[in-house]
Amino acid sequence: MKRGDLSNLAWGAALLVLAALLPLTGDGYLISLGVTIAMYTVLATSWALFSGPTHYISLATAAFFGVGTYVTGAGIDHLPYWTLLPIAAVVGGVLAALVGLATLRLSGVYFVIFTLGLAEMTRQVVTWYQNKTGHKGTYVLTDLTDNDIYWQLVALAGLVFLIGWAVGRSRLGFALRIIGDDEDVARHVGINTALSKVALFIVSGAVAAVVGAIIAPRYVYIEPSTAFTPMLSFQVVIMALLGGTGRLWGPLVGVIPFTLLWEAISSSFPNQTTLLLGLSFLAIVYLLPGGFVGLWDRVKHRSARRRALA
């Protein structure tokens, strides 16, 4: 391990501890905002682990997330809460593996549409099942507070960053970057492209399901239209791209401003949130192709060149 790595790890740990101190403020609004930010940080970062290097845009986040909330919803009366998180991870991972094996041979827009369709289909299946059994939704009653949910999400964020850091330094991470650049070249240098992609897709699917399982108690009452809302998938993509997927911490710098803006807009103009989504997307396409990370890199590059010339 190099010295730079150690200092990065130390910085990461320190920031995580700092984030974990937020509930000490005792401010309910801040903590609730913290939960939202932590949730999207985990979702966007794990999304970027797969979609960042490979450029495969997945809109299946809502499917994994929803499945996770339903694991908690269905299991909370029968099993101890702590066993539900690993179960959600396994269920999300298996779903991701199945989807991955079926779709990762598809390229570009076909993959995007399929993942969007998958989320919708999962929602329809759950709705159908609930209608058949005469329920509309499920109650999730626990004594978990916002603080507990927040700490779980912060811990999960720490885990995701650790996984991302390890993958970035591994052969697998290098393989994914090559796949993202040119899949034909990847195959011809000897990379098992399908296996590499599925492996990372499983990680991001499992993480999204665990987030759903953790968040479920906050919803108290879950029904398919909230658990599988396609809006979630779009928000995750926009936040990750806004921050930039070129660095592990990129999505985080997209999540924070976006969530704050979203909160501000939805409290005063509740009907205009979709507009924010659209404008952010335009901003990414026209102004910030590499997200905030790309902007930062360009500024740094330019000032370095100016210094070299001076």
Place this chain on the structure above:
Amino acid sequence: MTAVVKLSGATKQFGGLVAVDNVSFEVQEHQVLGLIGPNGSGKSTTLNLISGALPVTDGDIALRGREITGLPAREIARKGVARTFQLVRLLPSMNVVENVMAGAVFGHRRRWGASAERHAKHVLETVGIADKARSHVSQLTYIDTKRVELARALAGEPEVLLLDEWLAGLNPTELTEGIDLIHRLRDEGRTIILVEHVMDAIRSLCDACVVMSSGKKIAEGSTEAVLSDPEVIRAYLGDDDA
């Protein structure tokens, strides 16, 4: 002695078109084999069959006596077949040494970490662009992009190297450099199959040639003999000139 690469009746059909028609030939260790013929004769397709970019319709391909027919490209690469592409394909988000490391990390002989980087730099020296290891690939001249691609193929220490018109598109000065470079690889004792149009290169580099026309093998033998074969001349120039 078993051949490094052996094709037996390799055939590739695209719908009604037979692009490669029952082609058989062998490449021996340390041999440089030229795969030549007029445009559209099936040379590149043959190379694609060997590297696994396309599956054969019929026939067998063996690497050192072991069949590789029907294997996916990644496994053929691991078993020791490396290639360059007719249109250069580099990894645009990476610098030169990372491009070459792709071959060193996942190829036939696999390395990782500092060892992979050392090896990649060593290969860059072999192809003559060690000084550009940290350059971004978008800053390279045309021949340098070709060098990087060649280095990536060499970095996995393949049993056989497939060069698909590696010399095409170079200007006269670059062409001399390019031929010299392949000559050095030949002197190192590498086994190479090259698809080529540049006659000077074929004459000076190839020990033997296989000539294809309309998907069929029409001649095979030492370069000199093949190039003076009337049928080969007819295939290239048409009946009137033969």
